[in-house]
Amino acid sequence: MFDPSIIWASVLNGLTTGAIYALIALGLTLIYGVLHIVNFAHGSALMVAMYGVYFLFVKAHVDPYMALPLMIAAMFAFGYLLQRVVIARAARGNEQSVLLVTLGISIVLTNLALFAFKSDTNTIDTPYSLQTVDILGAAIALPKVVAFFGALAVAALLLVLINWTSLGRAIRAVSREQRGARVVGIDVERIYALSFGIGLACLGAAACFLLPAYYVNPQVGDDFVLIAFTIVVLGGMGSFMGALWGGLIIGVVESLGGLWFGDSLGQMGIFLLFVAVLAFRPQGMFGRKGA
């Protein structure tokens, strides 16, 4: 039906998008794994990060890739403060309150952006935006290739952090057994805030990789967040590998689906998949039941 080279290009494009999806989903799944909350504000936080990268470029002429350290640090701080000051205060151990608070934050951020930027969609023009790389016959946009490797690099760093540092050990302890962690002297509230910060820092990185190839508007976070949720649920809430593989798979599925069914029906397919996974296999591919 389709020329194999078109399919090959579609798969590659899907992988590059998928790597970014994976990065976004990693942040979400980390937050869920440690704090056991579904961060409804994840999409709008991504949008905030993307506007950050956008304005750094437009006003301060900072290249998005150069902005990586700054964005990661800034989003980390934002997440840390948000959890420490707002979410922890509202939570009081009540799952309902947390849901409502993250929803509220999401509403505030999205609509502040709407108010400030209207519905305008903006893109940036970097010198390399239009360059392509030839991969075995398919011409893939350079920013996308960079995004693929960049996102995977950040994911790898994250895995190193979680598995081979003492902070990572503390995080794993808290995610598995919060009370026990407290008993051995871990400052659980600090770990919560750090984890939330790291989760949002992933978004800072993702934003830097997204801008050169994508666009930004107040709704962009919403576009990504439901896909991120689908990935996290598909891969298993709290599972790293699940978020990683899930992201790549969804990226490819979306790309190929778009080829065959067109964009809007492709979007619907993802939603239907989401609802189906939640209904039939809520623990996902790698997760544990009882989330």
Place this chain on the structure above:
Amino acid sequence: MKLQHTVIAVVAVLGAFALAPVVISSGFLLSLLIMVLLTTLMAQAWNILGGFGGQLSFGHAAFFGTGAYAMAILQVHAGLNAWLALVLALAASAILGAVIGGLAFRYGLRGSYFSLVTLAIAELLRILANAVPFTGAGVGIQLPLHASLSSLQFADKTGYLYFLLAFVAIGFALSLWLRHSRFGAYLLATRDSESSAQALGINVQRIKLLATAISAFLMGVAGVFYVQYFQYIDPGIAYGTAFSVQALVAAVIGGTATVFGPLLGALALQILGELTRNLMGGAPGVSLVIYGALLVLMVMFFPRGVAGVLKKR
């Protein structure tokens, strides 16, 4: 509060609204009152499932939009009489509620998963409505103006106010019923501790399904009213997040699982909305920012809502 006292208070409030058109002649003020009543109705609907039932729906617009579209499509495309369309549109919303409630809870969805699913379903419906021709796709549907009781349209605001008030009265009746009935006791028990509820003979799946259907029905009424009042509907209005958010925020701010919470929340949102409109002009998104901020602040400092604060006095 004793049942008799609450009933008297409800009747008094309804009476005050009923008298308003007699006392107020300003069209602007009347439309404000209508907006308050509409938000109250949506909050009452959300409250049934979210407040009393403890299942937080983040996509209640799914029921609003279905009621609205059904009403519009049945009148414009099927040429049905408005009253018949009303009955069918409400049935459609209720059925959608029963389906979602039945499936979601049958598969054990609860807490954040349930919220996620409702969000996804509303978004799914919006995409569908945007793509499909019989909903008018992105252009939406326009309802021809024909002010007469038989078409459920009114020449002036007063008629609309009474139409809406009748359903708000039903909303109050439902809330009262939930506070003083077996079904309400079962619903609250399911919310507070599902396993204890099961151990006491409660079929929790069925309770949650019914609560979703009733909640959807009432939200569908709001959708029907919107179409008749504004004579227009499109995917963004029907299934967008604005009404999902409004219903939820008004109910939570006012005080979940209370009889007057929805009205108090609606009043709070309306007043704040007017204040911001006066201060900042009619910019898009401003009122929602306020709603979101209010939600965060209330959850942080006044989790029992305005009704909870008033009860303490």
Place this chain on the structure above:
Amino acid sequence: MTNILETKSLSISFGNLKAVSDVSMNVAASSITALIGPNGAGKTTLFGLLSGFLAPTAGSVTFNDHDVTGMLPYRMCRLGLARTFQIAMPFASQTVRENIAVGAHLHEKKRGAALEFADAIAERVGLTDQLGKSASSLTVGGRKRLELARALATRPTLLLLDEVLAGLNPQEVAGMIPVIRGICADGVTVLMIEHVMQAVMNLASHVWVLAGGQLIANGTPGEVTRDPHVIEAYLGHGMATRIAQMGRDEVSHV
């Protein structure tokens, strides 16, 4: 004496863990029967199987001559089997009276009748002066009584009590014993998981002992507490002989 409850080879496994293994037991109608055993023996899991919260991987449960294996909890309750939970879970947003009324509603459709019946149950259990309070403000003892009251309000024929005396001080325990005896005298069969031996000796006419998911003994309280297998289950392997040895040594040293 008919058996109101019978199980045959009831088993459940979680993955590789055999939580309950081949349990065949029965509870005589109108009796107070106790289920004891060391921590982790599977007693609460067994209650889960009996009340429908867990589906067995093998075996059957018969209640009043009905096969109820795998029946959902709300159906079990409607048939007359009520249970309490080890960790009391009151309906926090409601008053004590409203909590009990939820149980009463199983047989009372009208709100007023349910609330009235709740008051009556509260009196039997000793909660009358707490009726108007919010359930979340109760002490541990109060919550346990509330668990009992709620279950009682469903007018069960068999009541499963899961450590209803745990966490109570000696006075509170002494207060609850006549209540439980009274419930049985009114015709309700009681099957209780208990660690408070004083209550078991005082109340139960028959005792089943569960250890490591399996039944290791059953009989009157006196028989069971002298059974060497039971002693070993609680005190460790070889303890029964050692205790017997200690007894002989003391005698020989006199």
